[in-house]
Amino acid sequence: MASHKPPYRLFVIFSVLVLVVLACGSPKVETSALTVNAVLPTDSPQVGDTFELKLTLSNQSDYNEVISEVRLPERLLASATLMKTIPELEANVSDGYQTSFAYPRTIAPKGSETLTFVFKAGQEGDFSSDGTVVTEKGDVNFVFNLQVAKQTIEGFEPEPSTARTSVPLGPIPYQAVVQISALVEMDGEEFVGWTGSGTIITPDGLILTNAHVVNSDRFYTVKDLIVSLTVAQDSVPVETFLASVIQLDAKLDLAVIKIRADINGNPVSQADLNLPAVPLGNSDTLQLGDQIVILGYPGIGGDTITLTRGEVSGFTFEEAYGNRAFVKTSATIAGGNSGGLAVNEQGELIGVPTQVGSGDVGAAFVDCRPLADTNRDGVIDEYDNCVPTGGFINAMRPVKLALGLIDAAKLGQVAIEPGASRGEEYEPQGEVIFEDDFSNPNSGWYTSNTSKGSAAYEAGELTIKVLAPDFVIWSEVEYSLDQMVMVVDARVIQGVGDADFGFVCGIKDTDNFTVLEISEDGYFSIWKYQAGEFVSLVDWTYSDEVAAGGPYVMAAYCGTDGLALALDDVLLAEVVDPDFVPGNIGLLGGTFENTGFKVGFDNFLLMGP
Numbered sequence: 001m002a003s004h005k006p007p008y009r010l011f012v013i014f015s016v017l018v019l020v021v022l023a024c025g026s027p028k029v030e031t032s033a034l035t036v037n038a039v040l041p042t043d044s045p046q047v048g049d050t051f052e053l054k055l056t057l058s059n060q061s062d063y064n065e066v067i068s069e070v071r072l073p074e075r076l077l078a079s080a081t082l083m084k085t086i087p088e089l090e091a092n093v094s095d096g097y098q099t100s101f102a103y104p105r106t107i108a109p110k111g112s113e114t115l116t117f118v119f120k121a122g123q124e125g126d127f128s129s130d131g132t133v134v135t136e137k138g139d140v141n142f143v144f145n146l147q148v149a150k151q152t153i154e155g156f157e158p159e160p161s162t163a164r165t166s167v168p169l170g171p172i173p174y175q176a177v178v179q180i181s182a183l184v185e186m187d188g189e190e191f192v193g194w195t196g197s198g199t200i201i202t203p204d205g206l207i208l209t210n211a212h213v214v215n216s217d218r219f220y221t222v223k224d225l226i227v228s229l230t231v232a233q234d235s236v237p238v239e240t241f242l243a244s245v246i247q248l249d250a251k252l253d254l255a256v257i258k259i260r261a262d263i264n265g266n267p268v269s270q271a272d273l274n275l276p277a278v279p280l281g282n283s284d285t286l287q288l289g290d291q292i293v294i295l296g297y298p299g300i301g302g303d304t305i306t307l308t309r310g311e312v313s314g315f316t317f318e319e320a321y322g323n324r325a326f327v328k329t330s331a332t333i334a335g336g337n338s339g340g341l342a343v344n345e346q347g348e349l350i351g352v353p354t355q356v357g358s359g360d361v362g363a364a365f366v367d368c369r370p371l372a373d374t375n376r377d378g379v380i381d382e383y384d385n386c387v388p389t390g391g392f393i394n395a396m397r398p399v400k401l402a403l404g405l406i407d408a409a410k411l412g413q414v415a416i417e418p419g420a421s422r423g424e425e426y427e428p429q430g431e432v433i434f435e436d437d438f439s440n441p442n443s444g445w446y447t448s449n450t451s452k453g454s455a456a457y458e459a460g461e462l463t464i465k466v467l468a469p470d471f472v473i474w475s476e477v478e479y480s481l482d483q484m485v486m487v488v489d490a491r492v493i494q495g496v497g498d499a500d501f502g503f504v505c506g507i508k509d510t511d512n513f514t515v516l517e518i519s520e521d522g523y524f525s526i527w528k529y530q531a532g533e534f535v536s537l538v539d540w541t542y543s544d545e546v547a548a549g550g551p552y553v554m555a556a557y558c559g560t561d562g563l564a565l566a567l568d569d570v571l572l573a574e575v576v577d578p579d580f581v582p583g584n585i586g587l588l589g590g591t592f593e594n595t596g597f598k599v600g601f602d603n604f605l606l607m608g609p
Helices: 008-024 074-079 399-410
Strands: 034-039 050-059 065-071 080-086 090-094 097-107 112-121 129-135 138-144 177-186 189-200 206-209 222-229 238-249 254-262 291-296 306-318 322-334 341-343 349-353 368-370 386-388 392-398 415-417 431-436 448-450 453-458 461-466 472-477 483-494 500-509 512-519 523-530 533-542 552-559 562-567 570-575 584-590 597-608
Touching: 034 129, 034 138, 050 065, 050 097, 050 129, 074 080, 097 112, 177 206, 189 222, 189 349, 206 349, 206 399, 222 254, 238 399, 254 399, 291 349, 349 399, 392 399, 453 472, 461 472, 461 584, 472 500, 483 500, 483 584, 500 523, 500 552, 512 552, 512 562, 512 584, 523 562, 523 570, 533 570, 584 597
Parallel strands: 238 415
Antiparallel strands: 034 050, 050 112, 065 097, 065 129, 080 112, 090 097, 129 138, 177 189, 177 222, 189 206, 206 254, 222 238, 238 254, 291 306, 291 341, 306 322, 322 392, 341 349, 349 392, 368 386, 431 597, 448 453, 453 461, 461 597, 472 584, 483 552, 483 597, 500 512, 500 584, 512 523, 523 533, 552 562, 562 570
16 A cells, blocks of 8 residues: 655654653553454365355454454455455455455444455465454454365366476367257248357267357247267268257356257167267366367358367456356357367367357357348348357357256256346436426427327327337437436337337437337347448347336436446346447337337436436
């Protein structure tokens, strides 16, 4: 912590005070009577475990103890992730680390208080050290003993740690890699919508892959999965089996599928399959510079298996999964490898190359297959939302995050998690600029009535009715701010199953506007038209909150610093659009194939900074 030299005037006053003290005799020096007891788990936590450090502060004197802050060792704070403090403390940050925590508190005579620090262990080792509680009467030190053990996996015994050297990879386990083709149905016809890769992890037919490779979404329903085996290094994969999804977690973008039949639909005996499986490794032992090999099928169609070599180049943090939510690699991996195999120098599976959701890693899609008219322009083309089948990947999910799915699949359990977890709380804030309960038909909203639909004041609501397929109608009002929050009550008056509704902002004309909305069938999205071109900012994503049904309290933030959509005080999505330009605002309803949709809005609020 920085220290500040006192001004000269204070120094002179202090000197005079010292002379007075010397003349009057030695003063009584007060020392703190505070004791600090540090308690940690009796069992050593493993890397990745959550553990608590409890500090009990006890005042042993007959006078108040005034506390200002608590200091923990930088080594502990740098090697473990602080999840939360109880009660919540304000952290002081220095050189990127939380070095101390403000705790302005007075403890009464003979009183005590307990602080809890919740950590997630990130490194193994001995982190025994001491900390300090700063009081008005001086610093009080405390000691704690913490040993973090190497993570162990049930059924897996890592080899003894040795100095890392370049170890040649043994035989390449290419025959364990499969190509997965997703059969989708559209207009009554089944065809291969996209392909990805997977890895055989048990001889009886369990295959690990990405969730997006095998999962349906709002526009594309997966009817079946074709598994093509790798029979030779220089040959195209052979369509051999049909498989079903056993475990899927869309948030992780991981899934386990199981072979159930041959390519003709005849049941197979899993016990007799005896497929070439890859052993599971320990992804927590990966270190920067470790050599890895990636295997998969790079694209659609008859491409042969492809090998890519690289090294571990970094790790990506996610709140729910810790410091190793993604493993970054220096390898440039073709997009079709998504869901495939990444092995360490011992030939053990340690990661799954992942096209979707790699956070700050990103990917540029060079091959995208649109299957539906998602932008409602009447044409299925490259401007529609599409299934990414090409591009490049430089991230993978560590196999540790798949262990729960694998264990459940081995037990025969079936679980599909669509990916919608409850978001953080969102409370609209700001000064109310405009509010409307739509009781006055002259309050300023645009109304219309055509053969394609209407926008109207009706029975104390603003209603929007859409009578045409693949069509959007909005009603706007002339308010434009650099940052604004909109809140409205919304209810479906006449549903059609797949219609959508919500907010419009940044309206310049019919070629330039931004939409934040939800759908009847449980999805949310943020998209825009810019210079007449459709751009998806947040693809249609499933949400438990939306799927629960209305009526809803919807909120949206539109600003030059970002966009956000919330539902019933739960944040659904937020994104930054650097090209956003403020414009008029509105309320919207839209259809896809089904017509006759009608939605009602009430109790509209517009808030500004």
